Amino acid sequence: MNEILEKLGRIGIVPVVALDDAKDAEPLGEALMVGGLPCAEITFRTDAAEESIRKMSRAFPEMTVGAGTVLSTDQVDRAVAAGAQFIVSPGTNPEVVRYCVDRGVPITPGIVTPSEIELALSCGVDIVKFFPAEAAGGLSMIKAMAAPYVNVRFMPTGGISPANVRDYLRYDRIFACGGTWMVKKDLINEGRFDEIKRLSREAADIVSEIR
Numbered sequence: 338m339n340e341i342l343e344k345l346g347r348i349g350i351v352p353v354v355a356l357d358d359a360k361d362a363e364p365l366g367e368a369l370m371v372g373g374l375p376c377a378e379i380t381f382r383t384d385a386a387e388e389s390i391r392k393m394s395r396a397f398p399e400m401t402v403g404a405g406t407v408l409s410t411d412q413v414d415r416a417v418a419a420g421a422q423f424i425v426s427p428g429t430n431p432e433v434v435r436y437c438v439d440r441g442v443p444i445t446p447g448i449v450t451p452s453e454i455e456l457a458l459s460c461g462v463d464i465v466k467f468f469p470a471e472a473a474g475g476l477s478m479i480k481a482m483a484a485p486y487v488n489v490r491f492m493p494t495g496g497i498s499p500a501n502v503r504d505y506l507r508y509d510r511i512f513a514c515g516g517t518w519m520v521k522k523d524l525i526n527e528g529r530f531d532e533i534k535r536l537s538r539e540a541a542d543i544v545s546e547i548r
Contacts, residue, residue, distance in 0.1 A: 339443045341422045342464060344401045345376055345513050349506060349544035352520045352537070353378045353405055353494060359388035361525050366393040366400055368530040369520075372537025378425050378515065380405040381412050387419045394420030407444075410436045417442060425492075425515075427468055429453045434460040445492055449473045454486050464490045464512050471496025476504055483510045499539065506547040516540065 345351055352369060354377050356362060362379075369377060375397075379390050381404060394402040403423035404416035413424055413436055424437050429446040437444035438461045446457050447468040457465050467479055470493035474481075479491050493505055494515030505511050519536035523529075 341401060341403075341443045342445075342512075345423070348374060348376050348401070348541075349513050349548060350374060350502065350540045351376055351378050351492070351494075351513050351515045353380060353515045353517050354389075354520045354525075355380050355382050355522055356385045356389040357383055357522070357526060359385045359392055361528075362389040362392040363396045364528075364530045365520065365525060365533065366397045366402075368533040369537050370397055370400060372519070372534040373541030374519070374537045375399060376401040376403070377520075378403050378405040378423075379421075381408070381416070382406050387415050390416060390419040390421050394422075403443075407433065409433065413437060413440075413442065425466055427466075429456050429460075429465075431456060431460055434462055438462065447494075451482055451485070454482060454489055458486070458489070463488050464492065466515065467491045467493045468515075469495030470505075471501070475501075476508060479505075479510065480508065499543070502540070502543060503547055506544065 379386050404421040405425040407424045407426045423443040425445045427447040434446050445464050445466045447466040448454050490512040492512050497514045497516045498518050502514055505514050519540050524533050
């Protein structure tokens with residue numbers, strides 16, 4: 338497995354972040370680091386994403402910072418140039434996936450059906466994002482799909498919370514979980530980084546408890 342993906346797998350919970358202002362990238366990075374979750378998936382849903390990746394990765398080179406909601410090869414190039422070490426997409430776009438694979442950029446494409454798993458496999462990827470996890474059937478759906486695809490591992494994202502993350506993490510085919518509860522937009526916009534730190538520590542403790 339790629340070294341970057343190995344790091345994410347060890348961390349176990351990947352904070353999925355939408356930043357409206359790049360000035361919040363550094364205090365957020367510090368809160369995640371101190372809280373025990375030294376990684377972040379910064380989504381390209383906002384105009385601040387690129388600069389946020391640049392600021393966080395420069396301020397905390399020991400963090401594993403990636404880009405999420407990546408929908409095009411242009412966004413891949415921009416994210417990597419800004420310092421992103423991995424790419425996450427909501428679906429499986431063969432052009433984007435192969436573009437990353439050909440350049441040695443770790444990518445976790447989104448899937449929700451067996452056909453999409455096979456498409457990801459055909460592009461050379463065997464770790465996939467199951468999204469939107471809870472809305473698409475949750476852990477029972479993952480287990481049903483995992484049976485015929487014995488080498489595929491899953492990163493469920495969407496609806497993951499402290500109430501259900503333990504169940505996901507206990508399943509050995511779960512690579513890691515993507516979560517937003519410790520980095521909700523209101524916490525970031527209100528500057529409540531101590532609360533983010535506390536929630537991150539609780540999440541990291543859950544991983545330690547399970548794994």
